[in-house]
Amino acid sequence: MNLTKIEWCDYTWNPITGCTNNCEYCYARKIARRFPKKFNGFKPTFYENRLIEPYNTPPPKKRKPWIKKAFPNTSLTFTVSMGDMFAAPDFLWINKILGVFWDCNPYGKDLRLHFDHEFHIFQVLTKFPSNLWHYLPHDNIPMNLWLGVTVNFNKELPKLDCLTIHRRGIRFVSFEPIFEEVKLSLLPRWLDWIIIGGMTGSRKMNCETNPEMRSWIENIINFADKHDIPVFIKDNAKYPEKIRKFPYGGEI
Structure with a gap:
């Protein structure tokens, strides 16, 4: 696990690297091109030896x-920042990673607090949300998994419907980079978080x-305020106001 400058998390953790989406503006792919051996040419690759790290x-x-203000005792961990966990998923890979999620869940499998391991909220972003329905246990997804979809264009907004598989946890969208004005009529009101x-x-x-x-951005903020959805605006958007809200409260 690595400390990160990404504003909405503490760590990045990459038990999987690589992606098949070929986004021309993907920062992870650019890094992988510089270090092809380290990232196996950006082919989806599983690193079982990294599963122990969050514990x-x-x-x-x-x-x-x-x-720290919002989550004083729990780390926010961006999982598979150097790829996409669901780009070319394998049941074995996903199940082993889910096991780590459960073990580091502050509420545990039975929703009672336990203190066996360090606590983490695992934040996962994907460009392949349809795969969530094939590789996640519909009724047994840990609450400390935050599931998100990266959306760059309005034509991708319908993909957000796939997040409804996660009935108990946080569901979010990341508009990064945001390339056009978002059609708010297509943006679900049930979202728990919006990153821009x-x-x-x-x-x-x-x-x-x-x-x-x-x-x-202002239109998204107005929509979010109306529907009580917290918004987190990254510094690279150069928006004049600092807005850094999280689900469950906490803001600066």
Whole structure:
């Protein structure tokens, strides 16, 4: 596990790396191109030796204050940041990772508090949400798994319906990078969290380089406020106001 500068989590954890989606703006793929041996050419790969890492990894001593305020005793762990957990899934891979989720769940399998391991909330983003229905146990998904879908264009919004498989936990969308004004009529009201970000690198896209993005973000914020959905805006969006809200409360 690695400490990360990503604003909405403490750690990244990669028991799987690689993806088959070929997004031209994927930061993980760019890193993998620089270090092809380290990431097996970005082919989906499982690293069983990394499964032990969350058990003995406590919240970092120096935490982002907005995370510490919201989750003082639980680490936020972005799982498979260097790929997509559901790009080319294998039942064995998924089941072993789910076992770690359960073991590090602050509520345990029977929803009673236990203290056997360090506590983690595992945040998973996917571009392949239809695979959730094939590889997750519909009635036995741990509550400390936050499931999210990356959406860059309005045509991808219907994919969010696949998140309804997760009836007990947090379901969220990440508009990063956000490329167009979101059709709010297609955005589910049952979402638990919305992340918004810009695009970095040589093709920067944010509220400074693309001023109309500010109105796109404001529209999402207004929608979210109306439906009590917390919003987290990343710094790379260059939005003038700091908005860093989480499910279950906590904000800066």
